[in-house]
Amino acid sequence: MIKDYTLSKSDTTGWWVWTCSDGSKTGSATTKKQAKKDAKANCPVAFVLDPPDFNAVYTDGSLMDFTVKNLDLVPVQYTTSDISEDEFDFFFGLVCDEDSDCTTRAQKAITILKFWGIYNGGTTEPEIKTNHDMSDTDFQRIIEKDYIGLHIHIDDDVYTWTFPE
Amino acid sequence: MINLISTWLIVVMFFLGSVKPPPGTVFLSDNLYIDQAEISNFEWIEYLIWLKQEFGENSNDFKNSIPDNEIWKNLYKTDFSFSLVNNNYLNYPVVGVSYDQANNYCTWRSKLVNEKFKNDKKVNYRLPTKNEFEKAIKLEQLNISKYYNENLNLFKSPEKTKGNFLLFLSNNVSEMTIVKGEAFGGNFNDKSNSLKFYKSPEKWLGFRCIAEIE
Numbered sequence: 001m002i003k004d005y006t007l008s009k010s011d012t013t014g015w016w017v018w019t020c021s022d023g024s025k026t027g028s029a030t031t032k033k034q035a036k037k038d039a040k041a042n043c044p045v046a047f048v049l050d051p052p053d054f055n056a057v058y059t060d061g062s063l064m065d066f067t068v069k070n071l072d073l074v075p076v077q078y079t080t081s082d083i084s085e086d087e088f089d090f091f092f093g094l095v096c097d098e099d100s101d102c103t104t105r106a107q108k109a110i111t112i113l114k115f116w117g118i119y120n121g122g123t124t125e126p127e128i129k130t131n132h133d134m135s136d137t138d139f140q141r142i143i144e145k146d147y148i149g150l151h152i153h154i155d156d157d158v159y160t161w162t163f164p165e
Numbered sequence: 166m167i168n169l170i171s172t173w174l175i176v177v178m179f180f181l182g183s184v185k186p187p188p189g190t191v192f193l194s195d196n197l198y199i200d201q202a203e204i205s206n207f208e209w210i211e212y213l214i215w216l217k218q219e220f221g222e223n224s225n226d227f228k229n230s231i232p233d234n235e236i237w238k239n240l241y242k243t244d245f246s247f248s249l250v251n252n253n254y255l256n257y258p259v260v261g262v263s264y265d266q267a268n269n270y271c272t273w274r275s276k277l278v279n280e281k282f283k284n285d286k287k288v289n290y291r292l293p294t295k296n297e298f299e300k301a302i303k304l305e306q307l308n309i310s311k312y313y314n315e316n317l318n319l320f321k322s323p324e325k326t327k328g329n330f331l332l333f334l335s336n337n338v339s340e341m342t343i344v345k346g347e348a349f350g351g352n353f354n355d356k357s358n359s360l361k362f363y364k365s366p367e368k369w370l371g372f373r374c375i376a377e378i379e
Contacts, residue, residue, distance in 0.1 A: 023249070
């Protein structure tokens, strides 16, 4: 995640002042921790999206549960009821079982967005595009996993996708 | 035995003398501490941010605390900017501020510092008297010429300054005393440490606070 705010300690009050890097919002708090929290809650967020690290547990050849690091590099645990084995396989480039339908385009997008921790609802392709301000091309590139170096900027639930040339 | 007692006394004296100065200040005398430098644009913006956060952008508290832009612009050659981003003058003294605004700032600062340091002794910030300025002048002795900005004819306050030294009493801007209309200290036009007088905000006029520990 790209830090999109700055914190400065005021020498004259001892308080911490936070300001979004784009200058859109500012505030102050008694502690650095609180200032950071306020900044995170108020400033637009920019991400550089890369495939996350994961760690999966298989029992008798079936996926049981797995952890995936989100954009803050915090491991998040999932079970196959959260994200199916097919979706998991798709995301990490593994081959689907022959008797599986693999996964739909919408499910692929949901999986990726969930892993990144920026899923904003929707179950169908149009809903996902609307909820995440995605163009047809954005959607296509995401489900094709053509997203290395992609930047996403989120401000007040408005998503801006910038793909590398 | 006498040696033991004197050692103990020295230790006690050391700890009594090493009371942590209130934020932004250096020791002046007794229970008095004075700001190391004039209140800067950053610190004034911090004040505005708090007012905006507390009372809203359309409140009189916020609007009435914005410096006089014409005065500010006269010195810095650009409009006063409420923003902390890409602001080249954050560490220069705030000007365009009235006596009442400066007093309000000191009162507000007391509130914030006492809130943050609840377990410490209570601190009251206020404007200094002429006598306190005169005492402070005797303590000012540091050469900080590397922070001099020839275009502005002003010194920039070094960030995160450490040490028990005072800055800019005899230059930069003259500073308001506790008496309305009376200012002390040299400025970019007039380096003399004589009393100066004003009726309204001036581009050569700023302020710093005294912290009085109760």
